[in-house]
Amino acid sequence: MSTAVGTLIKERREALGMSLKKLSEACEISDSEILKIESGQRKTPNWSALCKIARALSFHPFEILLAAGYISESDINPVYRLNGLERLSAEDLEVVQNLIDAHVAKNAKKLAETTVFRMGELFCGPGGLAWGATHAAIEKPEYRIVHAWANDFDEDTCKTYRRNICKDDPDSVYCEDVHTLDITKLGKVDAFSFGFPCNDFSVVGEQKGFAGTFGPLYTYGIKVLKMYQPLWFLAENVGGLQSANEGKAFSKIKEDMIACGYRIYPNLYKFEEYGVPQARHRVIIVGIRNDMPFEFKIPSPSPYKDVDNSCRTAIEVPPITDDIPNNEKTKQSEQVVKRLEYIKPGQNAFTAELPKELQLHIKGATISQIYKRLDPDKPAYTVTGSGGGGTHIYHWSEPRALTNRERARLQTFPDTFVFEGSKESVRKQIGMAVPCKGAQIIYEAILKTFAGIKYESVEANISEE
Numbered sequence: 001m002s003t004a005v006g007t008l009i010k011e012r013r014e015a016l017g018m019s020l021k022k023l024s025e026a027c028e029i030s031d032s033e034i035l036k037i038e039s040g041q042r043k044t045p046n047w048s049a050l051c052k053i054a055r056a057l058s059f060h061p062f063e064i065l066l067a068a069g070y071i072s073e074s075d076i077n078p079v080y081r082l083n084g085l086e087r088l089s090a091e092d093l094e095v096v097q098n099l100i101d102a103h104v105a106k107n108a109k110k111l112a113e114t115t116v117f118r119m120g121e122l123f124c125g126p127g128g129l130a131w132g133a134t135h136a137a138i139e140k141p142e143y144r145i146v147h148a149w150a151n152d153f154d155e156d157t158c159k160t161y162r163r164n165i166c167k168d169d170p171d172s173v174y175c176e177d178v179h180t181l182d183i184t185k186l187g188k189v190d191a192f193s194f195g196f197p198c199n200d201f202s203v204v205g206e207q208k209g210f211a212g213t214f215g216p217l218y219t220y221g222i223k224v225l226k227m228y229q230p231l232w233f234l235a236e237n238v239g240g241l242q243s244a245n246e247g248k249a250f251s252k253i254k255e256d257m258i259a260c261g262y263r264i265y266p267n268l269y270k271f272e273e274y275g276v277p278q279a280r281h282r283v284i285i286v287g288i289r290n291d292m293p294f295e296f297k298i299p300s301p302s303p304y305k306d307v308d309n310s311c312r313t314a315i316e317v318p319p320i321t322d323d324i325p326n327n328e329k330t331k332q333s334e335q336v337v338k339r340l341e342y343i344k345p346g347q348n349a350f351t352a353e354l355p356k357e358l359q360l361h362i363k364g365a366t367i368s369q370i371y372k373r374l375d376p377d378k379p380a381y382t383v384t385g386s387g388g389g390g391t392h393i394y395h396w397s398e399p400r401a402l403t404n405r406e407r408a409r410l411q412t413f414p415d416t417f418v419f420e421g422s423k424e425s426v427r428k429q430i431g432m433a434v435p436c437k438g439a440q441i442i443y444e445a446i447l448k449t450f451a452g453i454k455y456e457s458v459e460a461n462i463s464e465e
Contacts, residue, residue, distance in 0.1 A: 003040035004067050004068070004069065005037070005045065005050070005064055005067040005068040005069075006037050006038040006039060006040050006042075007038075008063070008064065008067045009034070009037060009038055009053055009057065009064070010038040012057045012059065013038075013057060016057065016058075018057075020034055020035060023053070023056055023057070026056035027049075027052035027053050027055065027056040028052065029049050029052060029053065033049065034053070037049070037050075037053075045068060047065075050064045050065065050068060051064075062102075105291070107291075108291035108292065108293075111231060111291075111292070112292055112293055112294070112450070114190055114231060114450070115140075115142045115143045115144070115450075115451075116142075116143075116144055116145075116146060116190075117144070117145045117146070117190040117191040117231070117232075117447075117450075118146055118147075118148035118188075118189050118190050118191065119133055119145050119146065119147060119148055119189060119190070119191040119192065119193060120148045120149045120150065120186055120187070120189040120191070120192050120193075120224065120228070120230070121149070121150040121151065121192070121193045121194060122150075122151050122178060122192075122194040122196070122220055122221055122224060123151070123152060123178070123194055123195050123196050123197060123217070123221075124150035124151060124152045124157075124161055124173070124193075124195075125152060125157060125161070125195060125429065125432055125433050125434070126157050126160040126161055126164070126419060126429040126430070126432075126433050127160065127161045127164050127165045127417070127433075128195075128411065128413070128433035128434035128435060128436050128439060129193045129195060129234070129236065129434050129439050130147060130150065130161065130165045130193075131164070131165065131413070131417065131436040131439070131440075132434070132435075132436050132437065132438070132439025132440035132441075132442070132443050133145040133147075133191075133193065133439065133440075133443045134146065134147060134165065135436075135440055136440050136443035136444045136446075136447055137444065138444055138447045138448050138451060138453060139448075139451075139453055140451045140453065143447045143448075143450065143451045144447070145191060145443060145447070147165055147166045147169070147172065148172065148187065148189045149172045149173070149174065149186050149187060149189070150165070150166075150172065150173045150174070151173070151174045151175075151176070151178060151181055151186075152173075152175060153175070153176065153177050153178065154175075154425075154429075155175055156419075156420050156421030156422075156425040156426075156429065157421075157425075157429050158173050158175035159420035159421070160418070160419050160420045160421070160429060161173055163418060163420060164417050164418065174186070178217065178220045179220075181220070183220070183223055183224060183227060184227070186224070186228075187228075188228050189228055189230050190230055190231050190232075191230050191231065191232055191233065191234075191446075192221070192224055192225065192228070192230040192232075192233040192234075193233065193234045193235070193236075194218075194220075194221035194224070194233070194234075194235050194236075195235070195236040195237070195434055196217050196218040196220075196221055196235065196236075196237060197217050218235070218237075218253055218256075219256070221233075221235060222256050222257070222260060225257070225260040225261075225262070225287075226260055229260075229261065229289065230289070231288070231289050231292055231450075232286065232287060232288045232289065232292070232296075232446060232450075233257075233262070233285075233286070233287045234284060234285070234286050234287075234442065234443070234446070235253075235257070235284070235285045235287070236282055236283070236284050236285075236434055237282065237283050238281075238282060238283065239268055239281040239282060239283055241253075241283045250283075253285075254266065254285070254464065257285065257287055258464075260287075261289060261290050261291075262287035262288060262289055262290060263287065263288050263290060263295070263296075263464075264285050264286070264287045264464050265285065265286045265287070265288075265296045265297075265298065265460060265464065266283060266284070266285040266460065266462040266463075266464060267283070267284060267285075267298045267460045267461055267462055268281060268282070268283055268461050268462055269281070269282055269283075269284050269438065269442070270301075271435050271438040272309060272379040273301035273304065273305075274299075274301050274304050274437075274438055274441050275304035275307035275309050275437065276309060276379070276412055276435045276437060276438045277309040277310065277311050277313070277314035277379050277380060277409070277410050277412070278309075278311070278379050278380045278381070278382065278383055278410045278411065278435065279379050279380070279381055279382060280382050280383070280435060280438070281382075282434065283462065284442060286442070286446060288449070292450075294449050294450060295449070296445070296446065296449050297445070297449070297455070297457035297458075298445075298457055298458050298459070298460050299441055299442065299444075299445040299455060299456070299457060299458075300455075300456040300457050300458045301458070302456055303456060309379050310376060310377050310378060310379065311374045311375070311376060311378065311379060311380040311396075311410060312376035312377065312396070314380075314409045314410055315402075315406045315409055315410070320403075320405055320406065320409075320415070324405055324415045325405070325418045325419075326403070326404040326405045326408065326418065326419050326426055327403045327404065327405035327406075328403060328404070328423055329400060329403055330387075330392065330400065330401045330403070330423075332399065332400055332401065335358070336371075336390075336399075337399040337400075338358060339354060339358045339371060340371065340373070340394060340399040340400075341399055342354050342355070342358065343371060343372075343373050343394070344373065345373050345374065345375045345376060345396040345397070346372075346373065346374070346375035346378075346396075347372070347373060348368050348369065348370055348371055348372035348373075349370045349371035349372075349390060350368070350370070351368075360390070369381060369382075369384075369386075369391055369393075370389065370390040370391060371390040371394060372393070372394060373394045373395065373396050374393065374394065374395065374396045374402075375396065376396040376397075380393060380410045381393070383407050383410050383411055383430065383431050384431040385427060385428035385429075385430070385431030385432050386431065387401075387424065387427050393407060393410075404419065404423060404426045404427055404430060407427065407430045407431070408430050411430055411433055411435050411436065412435045412436045412437040412438065413430070413433075413436055414436070417436075445457075
């Protein structure tokens with residue numbers, strides 16, 4: 001340890017043509033002590049001595065501390081700046097803290113000039129967030145987001161992601177259970193997104209929150225934030241997240257994100273207000289690392305107020321031709337066809353006037369989407385991964401469920417985005433995704449934030465605390 005730093009000091013001193021005596025005078029340390037440091041005899045050089053020598057030799061003090069082996073690169077981040085340094089005295093800690101603060105500030109200034117953000121994803125799904133990120137474009141084209149790596153558990157989902165997001169780098173998608181995923185192999189990223197599974201927080205059905213199977217999965221995103229300290233992140237979940245566990249789950253999630261060293265900007269986005277042809281409400285939390293000199297603002301929906309986001313336009317304009325994939329129709333039973341003939345646009349099996357033989361007698365059924373037809377002049381209701389028991393989304397005039405391609409259009413996936421897997425698998429992938437163009441709007445706001453470009457914004461509707 002001491003040999004390396006001694007060699008560094010000696011070589012620098014000799015390169016500057018400085019004798020031991022001159023260095024001794026410059027840093028007010030005896031020449032015999034400097035000689036011991038240079039030769040490696042001094043096994044644990046004094047911290048303040050190293051700092052004085054660094055100044056005299058025009059070193060950044062951090063270079064000497066690293067060479068001495070007292071700290072490592074892993075110690076240098078905004079949150080865990082003093083990892084493994086408990087053995088030092090209070091005076092030493094102050095010196096090191098000041099040095100690290102200076103180093104972090106210098107590094108932050110450099111990082112704040114980043115224009116290309118390599119993004120990693122956990123729970124990536126088929127690629128709704130990734131499509132929005134990689135297609136985000138602002139007035140300064142040098143600012144962009146590129147794919148780095150992604151993870152999901154479902155094989156069909158991973159195949160879809162590889163095909164549409166990273167066709168030339170399929171090995172960058174890790175198809176495995178996040179519980180056993182080796183996060184250390186993923187690699188450093190500038191940005192991170194995770195739409196952690198929402199089943200336990202959804203308002204459709206029973207909310208289980210942290211007590212469910214999926215609730216704790218957000219902690220794997222927290223692990224990535226701690227390990228790689230990306231400059232910013234985006235986390236997505238259902239609107240029901242706010243009330244799960246009487247609001248305690250959401251508070252805990254926000255606390256954990258803040259503890260990782262980020263300022264957070266949570267908001268409930270109603271995507272139909274942003275031109276998406278679907279009433280889809282999602283909590284999205286943008287986080288910016290504390291040492292970044294930027295403040296994110298919630299993008300305003302005002303620029304999209306005149307967009308025709310009716311489901312009729314989304315599904316029919318342009319027409320879906322026979323060569324467009326994922327457009328197989330679902331076979332409906334004779335009874336379902338008869339039932340749908342009585343259901344008007346916007347109605348469901350419980351609000352329509354059905355003959356007795358076609359009525360549903362489901363004890364405790366309160367979900368309004370059962371056999372619900374779309375209202376063609378409004379955005380669709382929320383697209384989900386469900387399909388059985390009348391939970392398909394149903395066409396406003398034809399007696400049938402929507403095709404997967406029609407559902408994908410409601411999620412703003414382009415027709416060139418091809419989903420892999422069976423019809424049922426594709427239906428689930430589409431239902432669990434984030435609307436591409438809704439995600440794009442938020443990612444563009446992040447890019448504008450880092451590029452210093454002003455944009456129309458609104459106050460957040462969720463507290464960061």
